[in-house]
Amino acid sequence: MIWTAFIWGMLGSFHCVGMCGPIALALAGKDRSKYLFNKLLYNSGRAVTYSVLGGLVGLLGFSLSLAGVQQWVSIILGLTIIGLAFFYKESEKWITGSAFSKSLIKLKSQLGKSIRRGGSKAFFLSGLLNGFLPCGMVYMALVASLALQSPVYGMAYMFVFGLGTFPVMILLMFSKDIFSLSFRMKMNKAMPYFVMFMGVLFVLRGMGWGIPYLSPKLGLPTAHATELLDSDITHCE
Numbered sequence: 001m002i003w004t005a006f007i008w009g010m011l012g013s014f015h016c017v018g019m020c021g022p023i024a025l026a027l028a029g030k031d032r033s034k035y036l037f038n039k040l041l042y043n044s045g046r047a048v049t050y051s052v053l054g055g056l057v058g059l060l061g062f063s064l065s066l067a068g069v070q071q072w073v074s075i076i077l078g079l080t081i082i083g084l085a086f087f088y089k090e091s092e093k094w095i096t097g098s099a100f101s102k103s104l105i106k107l108k109s110q111l112g113k114s115i116r117r118g119g120s121k122a123f124f125l126s127g128l129l130n131g132f133l134p135c136g137m138v139y140m141a142l143v144a145s146l147a148l149q150s151p152v153y154g155m156a157y158m159f160v161f162g163l164g165t166f167p168v169m170i171l172l173m174f175s176k177d178i179f180s181l182s183f184r185m186k187m188n189k190a191m192p193y194f195v196m197f198m199g200v201l202f203v204l205r206g207m208g209w210g211i212p213y214l215s216p217k218l219g220l221p222t223a224h225a226t227e228l229l230d231s232d233i234t235h236c237e
Contacts, residue, residue, distance in 0.1 A: 001148060001205070004198055005141065005157045009164020011194055012137030014179070014187035038123040039170050045127020047162025050138065051155045053131070054145040058154020065149040074206030077147040082199035084140055085192040107132055131162075140195060147202045 064073045107129055114126045131138075141161045145154035171178050204211075 002157055002160055005160040006164040008141055009161040011191050013165040013168035014184050015137055015191060038120060041120055041123040042127040043166050043169055045124045046131040047159050049128050049131025050162040051159035053142060054158025055151045055155035057142050057146040058148060058151040061146040061149035062151055070149060071206045071208055073149060074147050075203050077143055078199045078202030078206060081140055081143055082196050085195040
């Protein structure tokens with residue numbers, strides 16, 4: 001499932017152009033010799049933040065797998081992703097209109113200070129902070145990380161998701177007109193269908209039909225495996 005994260009990040013970045021685009025363009029930098037290097041630092045900062053968030057939700061998913069609901073978690077979250085496919089923009093409005101809005105305003109203020117400060121560290125810090133800004137695409141990718149039920153896979157999934165946003169965001173930093181409005185609109189319209197496809201993949205994964213790479217048989221959760229092992233040892237004694 002990790003490979004889908006890169007495609008998700010690349011397609012989702014066209015949606016993020018509207019929100020992150022002005023920030024990316026503001027990161028022009030005075031040292032032209034380090035222009036590309038600083039942009040890579042900025043985008044790497046976002047990828048690091050995404051990976052940390054992915055690790056946290058992956059840890060939660062791992063806890064659920066230990067509870068013996070491994071298959072159901074994948075199926076339910078897959079259906080959730082399908083349901084959210086056409087409502088990812090609303091999720092951003094819910095966050096910005098909630099009690100977190102004040103914290104987001106402070107975050108954007110810190111991001112602005114970091115941008116004005118300049119320097120390589122400021123570029124990386126700006127990327128770290130930007131990773132916390134509300135984004136429906138990120139939220140749904142985190143749901144996918146939760147469905148993987150592993151902190152390691154969760155971190156890897158979100159890091160690769162962040163890498164997928166690199167091409168579009170870096171090209172945008174060189175020219176704000178590189179992607180026409182009509183092209184971005186077409187990509188945004190195609191995005192929900194890809195997200196639905198992702199949801200279907202997670203549902204199939206949870207079914208455990210034994211189809212390699214698509215619906216492999218899921219192993220027993222660690223807790224259940226331990227119980228069975230203890231039971232076997234008791235019978236042997």
